[in-house]
Amino acid sequence: MAATKTEKSTPATGSPADLKEKKKERILDLSRYMDKLIRVKFTGGREAAGILKGYDPLLNIVLDNTVEYLRDPEDSFKLSEDTRQLGLVVCRGTAVVLICPADGMEAIPNPFIQPE
Numbered sequence: 001m002a003a004t005k006t007e008k009s010t011p012a013t014g015s016p017a018d019l020k021e022k023k024k025e026r027i028l029d030l031s032r033y034m035d036k037l038i039r040v041k042f043t044g045g046r047e048a049a050g051i052l053k054g055y056d057p058l059l060n061i062v063l064d065n066t067v068e069y070l071r072d073p074e075d076s077f078k079l080s081e082d083t084r085q086l087g088l089v090v091c092r093g094t095a096v097v098l099i100c101p102a103d104g105m106e107a108i109p110n111p112f113i114q115p116e
Contacts, residue, residue: 028099030055037102038063042095045071047079049102050089059093 030052039049040061050063066086072078 028059030061030099033099033101039100039102040091040096041098042091043097044095045076048086048089048091050086053088056093059096061091061093061096061099063089063091 033052036052037049038052039047040063041047047069048063048066049069050066052061053064054062064087066089068084068086069079070082070084072080
C-alpha cells in the first residue's frame with residue numbers, strides 16, 4: 001500500500017499568506033504630508049510647525065524649517081504672536097499629541113462663549 005501525502009488545510013484567518021494579504025491599515029497616514037507644512041502639538045502645551053521630512057511607526061517625526069510658537073507669559077494657555085526659529089528638529093513620538101496640516105487651518109470664534 002503506497003502512502004499518499006495529504007495536504008493539511010488551514011483556516012483562512014490563520015495562514016501566513018492570508019496575513020500578508022491583510023495588511024493593517026494605518027490610522028494616521030503621514031505619507032500624504034511628506035514635504036508639506038504641518039503643525040504639531042506636544043504634551044506640555046508646546047506647538048511647532050515645519051515641513052515633514054520623515055517619520056516612523058512610533059510617530060517620531062523629522063521637521064525642517066521648524067518654527068516654535070511661544071506662549072503668552074501672562075496666560076500660559078494662550079499662544080503669543082512670538083515665534084522662535086528651530087530649523088531641523090526630531091520630535092519624539094511619545095510627546096506628540098496632535099498633528100494637522102497647516103494649509104486649510106483657520107482660526108474661528110469660539111461658538112461656546114456666552115454673550116454677557
